[in-house]
Amino acid sequence: MLENKKILLGVSGSIAAYKIATLTRLLVKSGAEVKIVMTPAATEFITPLTLATLSKNPVLSQFVKDQTGTWNNHVELGLWADIMLIAPATAHTLAKCANGICDDLLTAVYLSAKCPVMFAPAMDLDMYKHPSIIENMAKLQQFGNQILQAGYGELASGLVGEGRMAEPEDLLDTLTKYFSYNSILANKNIIITAGPTQEAIDPVRFISNHSTGKMGYAIANVLAKAGANVTLITGPTHLTKPDSSINLVGVRSAHEMFEATKGYFSQADIIILAAAVADYTPTIVADKKIKKKESTFNIELIKTVDIAKTLGQQKTPTQIMVGFALETDNELTNALGKLESKNLDMIVLNSLNDKGAGFGHDTNKISIINKDGTIIDFDLKRKSDVALDIVKAIEQEIQSR
Incomplete structure (x- = not known):
């Protein structure tokens, strides 16, 4: 079902970013073409080289490609994708996307995207339940985006509760189901x-x-x-x-x-x-x-x-x-x-x-x-x-x- 589908992954700065390596491998194995955009903070949790190797495409995190001044065209990326999945979606990234704040390549791509967009939140349980986070997620849903429910389990803080980013296998299943709907409806x-x-x-x-x-x-x-x-x-x-x-x-x-x-x-x-x-x-x-x-x-x-x-x-x-x-x-x-x-x-x-x-x-x-x-x-x-x-x-x- 994912054969030849163009999937754009947006990775923001959370410990859950390590899961994107597994997700990328699963998507590529399923026949999807994967491109990845990272926030600068995300590169501190997992290297662009790792994800570039797994996706077989360059990983982008800056507006400018090199010292020659060539730029990474966020508009083209937004037009290229069949779907964009922002995972992990931190409280910071959710807030920026919900309120149109564009200060990095990932948010620029999101605001330019013509394709459907999904968010997979990742944060501590108190943050996940905070009224401001709930409001931002509701606003993103009203814009037509889909919020994937965070999982329950042990968090990086040592606490146990809701806030874990969905597992790579679950994200793969969600994307597969999304495209299966297309074939029937x-x-x-x-x-x-x-x-x-x-x-x-x-x-x-x-x-x-x-x-x-x-x-x-x-x-x-x-x-x-x-x-x-x-x-x-x-x-x-x-x-x-x-x-x-x-x-x-x-x-x-x-x-x-x-x-x-x-x-x-x-x-x-x-x-x-x-x-x-x-x-x-x-x-x-x-x-x-x-x-x-x-x-x-x-x-x-x-x-x-x-x-x-x-x-x-x-x-x-x-x-x-x-x-x-x-x-x-x-x-x-x-x-x-x-x-x-x-x-x-x-x-x-x-x-x-x-x-x-x-x-x-x-x-x-x-x-x-x-x-x-x-x-x-x-x-x-x-x-x-x-x-x-x-x-x-x-x-x-x-x-x-």
Whole structure:
């Protein structure tokens, strides 16, 4: 799967840099072409000569090649790669990439890269859990990058906990899986709905929910990197615009989301309904701001169109439709009911009773339920990793047909 793939490794200054020698050897053995960019600090942990020997390509760490003034073209490197993996990604490098600080060749290449970028963090456990690090990783994910979860184990400090860079074999597996998605999902037409809807009461007030759109955006980014033709129909969010290849359609109300989704539905191979669509909307919307007069105020609501059920009735045998169920009680029973009544091929269940799952978090804990009744439970993970699990399940559904 990695045969002739162009993989650009960015190595920053961490003791975990020694693992890159093994990763480079594994990638080359798998048939990949590997080029490596190091920060000056990284060269103190492993020599460029070692990595150049293993990769069979010169290792770059400076803007200027030699005393003649010839420069290492960071733009060309960014255009050359099929994927860039920054490993180890230190707190310093994560912060620079998240905030556009460009003071070395590695960050210049990152900011110029047109390919997908993955980060494999490596740091001590307290650093890894620090709010500033979490914020920087979330920002990088919003830019369309993938953050690979650090492992648990003994750290260079002698402490034990999360923060170990993923092992070379795990990184190889991640890259292999990434390119396997390309082979199956490339050029598939995929619709994803994301975020909340807003149902207007008057020009300044609306009914909504706590959805941030993070899960839907994460799935859209994974699919875009897999080569799919992605249309992301999103309610109002504060998220950064996703991968530039994604067709982004902004809507506000449940009716607008239904109309937009219906417009793309007939041409879609896969439909993923991750949005938290309002079940009810006001029957009357005031054209002026409603003034506070009475001690009580009643709003009459009417049901919105059930997008999943309506489209499920129109779904063809060749289409795959994925729904979501966020529940607070009778979780499995309710999810199974939706799976059947809406004619879905699979449903992603998560519960607000699980800590770190649901709206507003950068993590989620899901179960995927297939039409045949198969249930796959997953641990709490970052939403970028949850997105990969969902995409893998869709891939398996395609292969089973």
